[in-house]
């Protein structure tokens with residue numbers, strides 16, 4: 001794949017799980033970017049970034065799903081957006097190509113082959129688009145990815161019924177396409193990253209940081225800066241979408257809960273609950289159907305000032321899961337396009353701002369560090385691209 005940036009006129013997001021709550025909201029957002037950009041553009045963190053890249057509005061979507069209904073049926077079913085937000089573009093939205101997922105009973109090798117074939121088919125339909133793969137599959141059960149030393153081990157040992165994400169991730173790597181892992185599923189394992197480096201593609205993830213955890217990082221970073229001592233932090237989430245239902249399975253929730261929990265101690269630099277000799281940072285997720293995608297999060301934060309005097313703070317977020325997630329997917333895809341064109345390969349911990357569990361050994365931890373890293377990364381992309389053949393657009 002050439003890295004001359006001016007040979008690409010647009011972005012192509014290839015999403016696994018394209019008809020899910022996030023994928024279908026993304027479909028409506030991409031259509032809005034074309035026809036009514038003010039509905040989406042001002043909410044993007046990449047708005048105005050990478051002016052040498054194709055325009056922000058030039059985005060296409062394609063992908064895979066096991067659900068066979070139309071994209072507009074998916075939008076209706078998830079109930080994230082009112083019809084007034086997308087109905088005038090319904091035909092265009094339904095023309096988005098969503099291919100069937102590989103058969104669940106096919107071997108991992110056969111699934112990877114199919115994904116590579118599908119990627120070639122989809123990218124051929126958008127010859128002037130730079131493709132980026134985005135993983136939007138449901139949270140999967142516990143897997144231990146670090147036992148796989150090479151891609152061949154993944155193909156041989158991973159059961160695609162338990163961990164279908166890996167077939168898509170390997171397919172993307174073999175097709176030379178940058179990867180964003182928005183799920184808590186550990187596709188960014190050693191074996192995959194080795195292959196990504198060989199294929200010269202960047203890999204970002206894991207687990208999009210959209211609502212409660214985003215505010216947790218901001219607040220915890222502020223407490224750390226003021227040296228207020230956090231004594232305990234209780235977090236509850238209620239949500240009624242398919243993700244929430246899926247997370248009622250304790251095994252499937254375990255990765256997500258670990259991602260939501262461990263970052264607090266990392267930011268503060270001490271274990272919350274140390275005076276009790278046990279963890280006093282608790283995170284719960286509860287499926288609550290009436291809420292749908294309009295998730296609610298409660299935080300009770302206990303903290304101490306001088307003389308150990310106790311204080312307390314309550315945070316109640318009435319958020320919307322997919323409304324917060326879809327623009328982040330657009331942002332991440334644009335980042336990956338810029339990183340790919342500037343020659344970045346392997347893990348990208350500097351995108352920690354966007355993730356609950358940023359990849360890599362020493363990702364930025366506090367909010368300030370995460371913002372600083374983005375600035376440095378943006379500059380690095382801009383500098384590299386400047387020297388590519390063709391120069392700036």
Ligand SMILES: NC(=O)c1ccc[n+]([C@@H]2O[C@H](COP(=O)([O-])OP(=O)(O)OC[C@H]3O[C@@H](n4cnc5c(N)ncnc54)[C@H](O)[C@@H]3O)[C@@H](O)[C@H]2O)c1
Nearest residue numbers: 017019020021022065066101138139164183208210242321
């Ligand atoms: N919404 C958020 O704020 C947020 C934040 C962080 C992480 N996430 C993660 O993002 C992911 C997607 O979230 P969502 O709310 O869109 O979930 P969802 O359940 O609505 O969508 C998942 C989609 O994947 C499809 N699917 C299942 N197995 C498949 C397969 N083998 N191949 C292709 N498609 C398949 C399903 O049919 C469904 O359409 C989840 O892992 C979630 O935990 C979401």
